[in-house]
Amino acid sequence: MENADDNVAWVLGGHLAALSVMAFGGGAIILAPDIQRFVVDVNHWLSNEAFLAAYTIAQAAPGPNMLFVTLVGWYAAGLLGAVTATAAIVVPPAILTLAVLRASPARVSPTRGSMIKAAVLPLSVGLMLATGYSLARAADHSWGSAALTAVTVGVFLYRKLNPLWLIAAGAVAGMLGWV
Amino acid sequence: MSEDVVAAVTGERLGPLQLFLLFTQLSLMGFGGVLPMAYRFLVERRKMFTIREFGDLLGFAQLLPGATICNLSVIVGYRNAGFAGGAAAVAGMVGAPMVIVIMLGIAYQRSQELVLVHQALAGMSSVAAGLIIAIPLKLIGELRKNWIDLLFAGLAFIAVGLLRLPLLLVLVTLLPLLILVHARIVNGKR
Numbered sequence: 376m377e378n379a380d381d382n383v384a385w386v387l388g389g390h391l392a393a394l395s396v397m398a399f400g401g402g403a404i405i406l407a408p409d410i411q412r413f414v415v416d417v418n419h420w421l422s423n424e425a426f427l428a429a430y431t432i433a434q435a436a437p438g439p440n441m442l443f444v445t446l447v448g449w450y451a452a453g454l455l456g457a458v459t460a461t462a463a464i465v466v467p468p469a470i471l472t473l474a475v476l477r478a479s480p481a482r483v484s485p486t487r488g489s490m491i492k493a494a495v496l497p498l499s500v501g502l503m504l505a506t507g508y509s510l511a512r513a514a515d516h517s518w519g520s521a522a523l524t525a526v527t528v529g530v531f532l533y534r535k536l537n538p539l540w541l542i543a544a545g546a547v548a549g550m551l552g553w554v
Numbered sequence: 555m556s557e558d559v560v561a562a563v564t565g566e567r568l569g570p571l572q573l574f575l576l577f578t579q580l581s582l583m584g585f586g587g588v589l590p591m592a593y594r595f596l597v598e599r600r601k602m603f604t605i606r607e608f609g610d611l612l613g614f615a616q617l618l619p620g621a622t623i624c625n626l627s628v629i630v631g632y633r634n635a636g637f638a639g640g641a642a643a644v645a646g647m648v649g650a651p652m653v654i655v656i657m658l659g660i661a662y663q664r665s666q667e668l669v670l671v672h673q674a675l676a677g678m679s680s681v682a683a684g685l686i687i688a689i690p691l692k693l694i695g696e697l698r699k700n701w702i703d704l705l706f707a708g709l710a711f712i713a714v715g716l717l718r719l720p721l722l723l724v725l726v727t728l729l730p731l732l733i734l735v736h737a738r739i740v741n742g743k744r
Contacts, residue, residue: 393722394721394722395619395620396619396620397619397721397722397725398619398620398621399619399725399729404686405721406721408714408715408718408721409714409720409721409722412718412720416718427675427679428659428662428675428679429659430679430682431675431678431679431682432655432658432659432662432675433655434678434682434685435658435678436651436654436655436658437581437582437583437584437588437651437654438581438582438584438588438647438648438650438651438652438654438655439581439584439588439621439623439624439647439648439651440621441621441624442648442651442652442655443655445652445655445656446655446656446659449656449659450659454656457652457656461648461652464620464621465620465621465624465644465648467620468618468619468620468621468624468625469620469624469625469628469640469641469644471618471619471620472615472618472620472625472628472629472632472640473628473632473637473640475618476628476629476632476640490733490736490737491617491733492613492616492617493736494706494729494732494733494736495617495729496693496696496697496703497697497703497704497706497707497710497732498706498707498710498725498728498729498732499690500690500693500694500697500707500710501690501706501707501708501709501710501711501714502710502711502714502721502724503686503689503690503693504687504690504691504707504711504715505710505711505713505714505715505716506686506715507683507684507686507687507688507689507690508687508711508715508716509715510679510682510683510686511680511683511684511687513679513683514676514679514680514682514683515680515683520676520677520680521680523677523680523681523684524680524681524683524684524687525684526684527680527681527683527684527685527688528684528687528688528691531684531685531688531689532688532691532692538685541681541684541685542678542681542682542685544681545674545677545678545679545680545681545682546674546675546677546678547674547677548677549673549674549675549676549677549678549680550670550673550674550677552673553677554673554676554677554680
């Protein structure tokens with residue numbers, strides 16, 4: 376059992392490390408569908424429900440939202456899984472950032488930088504939408520829950536409101552049995 | 555841009571330990587997103603950066619892969635105390651929240667028989683999904699003038715969201731292609 380868990384931790388860590396340097400345009404949120412595919416659909420380390428719980432808990436907790444991978448690691452392979460998963464998602468981009476800072480500024484020309492930026496934005500918009508869609512498909516099993524997602528989109532688009540209030544409202548709606 | 559980013563720090567210089575503590579504090583106060591808190595602390599309270607400088611740092615952090623807030627931590631840390639500073643800042647950003655997230659995860663596992671906890675989390679999950687859908691919908695306004703960008707956004711969504719293709723494959727295909735198309739357009743206009 377211990378060994379099987381350890382093995383899962385390393386395989387998960389390797390996958391996340393490779394993904395981490397692909398998280399262009401804002402972070403690990405765009406990685407969520409791929410991580411879901413890998414840990415739920417392909418390897419069956421987590422149930423869909425546990426994945427969603429990990430994601431939601433990390434959103435509600437203080438700190439970077441991408442720490443949902445910590446919980447994915449925890450549910451998949453215990454403490455080693457949690458530590459490996461977190462390190463895998465944090466360390467490679469951090470090293471890359473340091474390397475770029477260290478490189479002579481001339482090598483990162485502003486024009487090349489802005490060209491990449493211009494191409495990253497449309498893709499990250501599409502990928503974030505894919506994340507939202509995957510999460511909604513996993514979370515919404517009833518008209519009530521689908522409506523809750525739709526209302527959230529509307530409120531967030533047209534009102535300036537701290538997202539925490541919306542999440543709190545979701546918790547209340549859930550406890551009242553509306554979803 | 556990079557010239558500004560690596561330039562000397564304007565205000566006080568912090569050591570690795572101070573950076574670790576500062577970013578731990580930031581991360582723990584950042585419920586539902588740390589970036590607004592980072593702005594409040596680094597610009598408004600500590601006055602380590604001007605708004606303009608912060609914007610430049612943020613743009614640089616977003617350009618690099620990885621969580622923007624972690625990249626920002628590395629950059630600010632590096633500017634203050636070199637490699638050790640960068641490492642200390644990012645460690646502060648993820649260390650304490652990681653412990654909290656695990657404790658919440660355990661609490662959730664333990665309370666799974668409690669129907670109420672279960673229902674609350676289901677409601678929160680539906681809201682979380684809505685929040686993520688809303689962000690790109692806000693950004694789509696920026697792309698509206700350019701149908702090629704819209705097309706590529708659509709392709710990325712279909713490939714990953716509907717077809718569930720591996721992200722790596724999709725990015726390796728679409729990103730160079732879009733850069734190429736953009737370059738063509740710029741050249742064509744000349």
